[in-house]
Amino acid sequence: MFAAPAFAMLAVFFLTPTAYNFVYAFTDWSSFKSAISPVGLDNFTELAASGALRKALTITLVYAAGVAVFQNLFGMGLALLLERDTRLNRLLRVVFFIPVIISALAAGYIFQALLKPDGGVNQLLSVLSGTPVHTAWLGSTKWTILVVILIHSWKWMGMSMLVYLAGLKTIDSQVLEAARIDGASPWQTLLRIRIPLIAPAVTFNVATALLGSMNSFDIVQATTGGGPGSSTELLNLFIFRTFGQGLYAQATTMSLVLFLAVVFLAFPVIGMLRRRERNMT
Numbered sequence: 001m002f003a004a005p006a007f008a009m010l011a012v013f014f015l016t017p018t019a020y021n022f023v024y025a026f027t028d029w030s031s032f033k034s035a036i037s038p039v040g041l042d043n044f045t046e047l048a049a050s051g052a053l054r055k056a057l058t059i060t061l062v063y064a065a066g067v068a069v070f071q072n073l074f075g076m077g078l079a080l081l082l083e084r085d086t087r088l089n090r091l092l093r094v095v096f097f098i099p100v101i102i103s104a105l106a107a108g109y110i111f112q113a114l115l116k117p118d119g120g121v122n123q124l125l126s127v128l129s130g131t132p133v134h135t136a137w138l139g140s141t142k143w144t145i146l147v148v149i150l151i152h153s154w155k156w157m158g159m160s161m162l163v164y165l166a167g168l169k170t171i172d173s174q175v176l177e178a179a180r181i182d183g184a185s186p187w188q189t190l191l192r193i194r195i196p197l198i199a200p201a202v203t204f205n206v207a208t209a210l211l212g213s214m215n216s217f218d219i220v221q222a223t224t225g226g227g228p229g230s231s232t233e234l235l236n237l238f239i240f241r242t243f244g245q246g247l248y249a250q251a252t253t254m255s256l257v258l259f260l261a262v263v264f265l266a267f268p269v270i271g272m273l274r275r276r277e278r279n280m281t
Helices: 004-024 042-049 051-081 087-101 104-114 120-129 144-169 173-181 186-197 199-214 218-223 235-244 248-280
Strands: none
Touching (some): 004 248, 042 248, 144 218
16 A cells, blocks of 8 residues: 555556557557557568668667676775775765766766867867867867767766775675685786676666666767768667657667666666676676
């Protein structure tokens, strides 16, 4: 009975729209028609023939994979550096967690201003090098995707850091002492003992990074708007643009494709990590 209001809210604002998403994907719903008619799989076949959808889906998968790698590398590195409970480390943990609580749109606009040809990054590089620097950090159709991946990873690395810190704190110091007495180097201790013992933290961080980045919108919208030349147009940006054109059924179909991509790509990766986690522990 106490949970009933929560389930009611969930049903109204999540389950019902999700169910309608499956329905409208098979219709011709748009702002150009007064009636909605079923069209079967026509939306899916048209989108499958469109190179734009395949490109947006590919960019989304590359983006998600890059974020999963860099966000966890940054988070793990910070956790190892700030593991000791000193006053300075506690302060630095707070500093590195601040980006997590900053609005993603605000962070995106800040980096968009910093990375302009006349922005703060190039001004700093000009001072350090002694020569004018006018690099267009967000102007390359090849490398801009890496820039936004790093921005997303920077935004959420504080969360990964906290999860890894919590995992590292659960390791018995006697296990590490035994490894040191047996002659294990710090690198061997990290790879053979510490990382296997925090396997649940790795699984959680990879899962949240994958699911979060595959549904990303705000950071890329604020920094590049999907450009240059649609090289950073994630599927959510493509859906947003299509919906804004009044093509509601096509946008709904794309959101269903994104849902299926998460189900058939992200969840198997999470399952693999869970099996690896059980084998390690």
